[in-house]
Amino acid sequence: MFLRLYSTTFTFLFLGIFLANVLIFHQPLLGGILLGTALLFYGKLLAHRLSPKHLWLGIFFLLSSLVCVGSFAYYLLPFTSEVALAVFLFCLPLWLWFGSHGHPQEKESSPTQQKLPMWFWIATAFVALGCVAGFFLLVTHTTTEAIRTPWDQIPSAFFLIIFLSFLLLSGLLFLGQGRSVTHLLTSGMLFLFLTIALIIYPLGYGFDTFIHQATEQHIATFGSITPQPLYYTGQYVLVLLTHHLFFLPVIWADKLLVPLLAALLLPLAWYHAALRLLHDKRIATASLIGLFLLPLSSWIVTTPQGLANLFVLLTILASAPLLIAREGPRPFQLLLPTLATLLIHPLAGIPLLLYLAFLLSRPSEVQKQQERFARIFSVIIFVLTCLALPLSFLLNALVAHQTIAFSWDRLWHLEGMETLVSFFSFHRIFTPLLDGVYSFGSALPLIFCAIALVAWWIGKRSLDGRLRPLGLISMALFLNYVFLSTVVEFTFLIEYERANYADRLLPLLLFFLTPFVIAGLGMAMAKAKTWPISLRALFLIFLCGLALSNLYLTYPRDDACITAVSLVASDAGDDSYLVLANQSVSAAAIRLLGFEEHYFGSQYRYPIPTGGTLYHFFLAMNENPSQETALQSASLVRGLCATDLSCTQDRVIHVYFIVNTYWWDSARIIETAKGTANKWMSAGNGKNYIFRYDLE
Incomplete structure (x- = not known):
């Protein structure tokens, strides 16, 4: 009896503030407080019947009832603010009736208080x-x-x-x-x-x-x-x-x-x-x-x-x-x-x-x-x-x-x-x-x-x-x-x-x-x-x-590109190599390899920046993967290294061409490159294909 009286009194007070905000104030901050209050109070009320001391269960059933009644209204009427208000006001007495009538289905003893150590x-x-x-x-x-x-x-x-x-x-x-x-x-x-x-x-x-x-x-x-x-x-x-x-x-x-x-x-x-x-x-x-x-x-x-x-x-x-x-x-x-x-x-x-x-x-x-x-x-x-x-x-x-x-x-x-x-x-x-x-x-x-x-x-x-x-x-x-x-x-x-x-x-x-x-x-x-x-x-x-x-x-990872970079480095071993790849793979290379010992003069081992000459060779390989294009890209960095006294790289003997499967026309590029490369392999569960062209 006390629970019913307490619930009814609270509901009248809640409705007064709630309707004032809906009809007059329109304040999101007050709305957020009212939303939290409704979930806690009526969730607790429903939990009293379902499983005392387990507030989550009452909140879950409260949300489920809103989904069911609201969906029924959505199928019948345009879901305007008036319809939303009607759905909420329809559910409110149902929550009161269910929570304050009958007896709990599960009884639990009150938790014992214990002093926790520092x-x-x-x-x-x-x-x-x-x-x-x-x-x-x-x-x-x-x-x-x-x-x-x-x-x-x-x-x-x-x-x-x-x-x-x-x-x-x-x-x-x-x-x-x-x-x-x-x-x-x-x-x-x-x-x-x-x-x-x-x-x-x-x-x-x-x-x-x-x-x-x-x-x-x-x-x-x-x-x-x-x-x-x-x-x-x-x-x-x-x-x-x-x-x-x-x-x-x-x-x-x-x-x-x-x-x-x-x-x-x-x-x-x-x-x-x-x-x-x-x-x-x-x-x-x-x-x-x-x-x-x-x-x-x-x-x-x-x-x-x-x-x-x-x-x-x-x-x-x-x-x-x-x-x-x-x-x-x-x-x-x-x-x-x-x-x-x-x-x-x-x-x-x-x-x-x-x-x-x-x-x-x-x-x-x-x-x-x-x-x-x-x-x-x-x-x-x-x-x-x-x-x-x-x-x-x-x-x-x-x-x-x-x-x-x-x-x-x-x-x-x-x-x-x-x-x-x-x-x-x-x-x-x-x-x-x-x-x-x-x-x-x-x-x-x-x-x-x-x-x-x-x-x-x-x-x-x-x-x-x-x-x-x-x-x-x-x-x-x-x-x-x-x-x-x-x-x-x-x-x-x-x-x-x-x-x-x-x-x-x-x-x-x-x-x-x-x-x-x-x-x-x-x-x-x-x-x-x-x-x-x-x-x-x-x-x-x-x-x-x-x-x-x-x-x-x-969460999504960029590990397919990291895998490709690691696989290329592992495959090349101590041999000097060059890579033709897109911007994502190049970024992964910088992240994994860093900058030290990876420059041929002014050119990084991977084609960055994207507006540079090496990147154009990557685009040319996409058009027509060939040994000739790979050799031309190697000749470019060999020339840069020859004119730069600070270059300590050995002569390039491998050119790697990396194709991402999300790249436009990747299926054709991959099949063509398989016929022109000396070796090919895949990385990242088939997300990247790596083709090696041996120059010596």
Whole structure:
């Protein structure tokens, strides 16, 4: 009764200020405060029914309800500020009713207060200072230039600061003390990991984000867009509600949506699931280190796929207490975030909907006399899940009058699965540090799966039956990936984008394995606590190395060019050589080799500046790769070296010609050069081709 009275009183007060800002003041600062207040208060109210003490769950369901109601309104009416206000006012009494009626589904004891030692607060201050320093370095190195990778812009001190800060944070998490503080630090560190592109590229990053931001801006101005999109409305609705009701700019509401939600909700959701899986608060806190081993690239920018992936993982983590102890949200309640995910992006929503069907068909969810029917229904759902995504693409192609071809021969040869094969490849960058990063980073998905498999094997009696729906949906997603990668050919897409849809399933597969990974990490953490302190330190350093490798590989790299430069230097050995390449490769050469001992008189070993004579030889090689052009370029630098007394280079005997596959007409250039060069090789998984012309 008190909760109902308190909630009603607060709502009247909130509505008075909220409506005054909507109708009169239009202040973004006040709007931001009201938005945060609404999420905290009504999220807490919803969490009271779903899972007390877990605020994140209430906020997640609040956002899901806004997505569902807002999308329904968007399909029926122009989404103006009046419609946005109506959506919010419609949801408000629903939140009040749900949160203040009935009884909590899960009871927890109040946390016991403990006095934390001084060293804990000193370590906390250093972690916070490291995060602030990391943000400062990013803010002071923003650029409006069209750079290919943010890592060229960020100083190397950033990695040292982040490594030391994360190592210290890992130590705090491993000890498991001061959980509220360490959870806050984890959110701050994760936000730093996810906002590098947002800060370094103030004009925006990625192609899709510009398209979606332009669409949201158009709908905010005119209320609709033609043709009306059937997908992505969930993201548009959240951005437009934030803009119309709280007066935050569309661009910033879009930019911050996914990185901020991921940083705030994922650590809390992970801990909530870990607590039920591991039954130990300290071990559950230590397992939070594994959060940084997830495929983070989904959440570095706001896209419908990224937002939907976030909703998928949050729903999976929300279902863990139900699977383990029949606590938390019930399957019919999980239908709300599942429908929201479908409205954001069906590629993520369809597997989640089928996972919900698995939950509903569990024997524990039906009466005893219906258990046989439930098992049969589970088999049907599994078969349907294995075919769901190819069938949905086929149906969509028929509706949109697009062409999809089927090539069954590719299935037997497993053609088209380059992304999966790359996990088993050892990448040589020819620099020890990057070799280590790629060794760790490329193996991360395999490490993820291995941890899940070991956890299942060790705890199969307790985990297999309870987490079986997650294992089945993971197997089905893998079969979907194989089928979409090999048999289905999206002929309406250009060739290098045809694997895009299938590759999006791999992060989803890892997300469905996450509860197994939490269990596996928990077992490892419990075991590590019995080790000597030196082994524990090495274990944490190893995990930090994995996390930083994951961070580096999350963002685009220019390593294909670095690999090419290293490979050329390795191949030439002690012989004097010259390279004909584009500006990106030349920049990589300067970064890797420096300037010393690489000049032939006034000419650098690579064609810089781009207006110089050597660069014209590179352009001539693009027109017609030939031994004659290579010899002419060598004659140029030989002449420069002969007239410059400071030149100490030996006579050039190798000319290397590097072709990037993104270069115009690269296929013709590569095939022609193969017939004229003395030797050729590829670098960066086929992104660069290197041709050697021997002059002596």
